[in-house]
Amino acid sequence: MEIPYILTSREARLLLFSKGTVKLNLDLRKTNRTWEITKDGEEFVFPDGTRVSKEVIEKIAKDDTSVYLVRRGVYKAAIAGEHFYKLVPTIPPTIEINGIRMHRTKEVNPLQDTRSKVNAVKPKEGETVLDTCMGLGYTAIEAAKRGAYVITIEKDSNVLELARINPWSRELFTGGKIQVIQGDAFEVVRKFKDESFDVIIHDPPRFSLAGQLYSEEFYRELFRVLKPGGRLFHYVGNPGKKYRRKDLQRGVMERLRKAGFVGVKRVEEALGVVARKPLKEKG
Known part of the structure; x- marks a missing residue:
């Protein structure tokens, strides 16, 4: 897959202020690398020869909420289907x-958000981590950087497609310590052997979209595949708490205890809950 150049309103504005040749970062600041773009009349010429009109760059400069891809044309990093997805x-x-x-x-930014979740269970060198809901893969990448081997699951092919475009997700597909499985976590986890993981990081979509991933039945499966003494972090957030006085975390904690987890407690800075599987009793 060809990696596109990436423009946001920030880079577009820099192009509009340029007089001739300009060097810009075109990978969402993932690296310090710059690419050379030349101005030719009312067009901007990218390194692969793609020509983009000043009019298109002006439109991008006014759009602070979108990411644009440049590769033999200009496309918004968005997918419309049953749902609307965008970077x-x-x-x-x-x-x-x-x-x-x-x-x-x-x-916080998404990287700080990710680190707060991973820090709640502190994966170590040589441990095996299950990341139940991949998204853009930042959790899996952060755990792998700490020396863990990671299996991550993503149900949505549209999310996978955006992850392949996103420079910050590249280690998912190139790092070697991460295995990506496309499928429904509720079904995929059933296929893992007992006591396969040292750590589980469970960061599901909101309850209204994936209620079964908050069920006692699913928590029992997570308990089964976790090694004795293994750690679980479950991101819950605070949906509804502010306006409806509903405490979703409390219900999650009750179901985790029913599934067999101990040491169940809130981690406020990560908006989630930690728990562990008891060690096996001797004898």
Whole structure:
């Protein structure tokens, strides 16, 4: 797959201010690399020869909420189907599905959001981690950087397609320590052997979209595949709490205990819950 050049409103504005040749970062600041773009009359010429009119660059410059791909044409990094998916130009990017962002972006950036989740269970060198809901893969990548081997699951082919475009997701497909499985976590986890994982990071879509991933039945499967003494982090967020006084975390904690987990407690900074599987009793 050819890797496209990536433009946001920031780069578009820099192009409009340029007088001739300009060097720009075109991978959402994942690296410090720059590419040379030349101005030819009312067009901008990219390194692969793609010509983009000033009019198109002006439109991109006014759009602060989208990511654009340049490769023999200009395309918005968005997919319309049953739902509407788009990359959002936070650094690193997040995905928006039907207008709902998949990472926290107000008080923290998506990378800080990811690290708070991974820090809740602290994967170690040589451990095996299950990441139940991949998204853009930042959790899997962060766990792999800490020396763990990671199996990550993603149900949605549209999310996978955007991950393949996103420079910040590249290690998912090139790092060697991450195995990506496309499928429904509810079904995929059933196929794993007992006591396969040292750590599970469970970051499901909101309850209204994936209620079965919050069920006691699913938690029992997570308990089964976790090694004795293994750690679980479950991202829950605070949906509905502010306005309806509904405490989703409390219900999650009750079901985790029923499934056999111990040490169940809230991790406020990560908006989730940690738990562990008891060690086997001797004798």
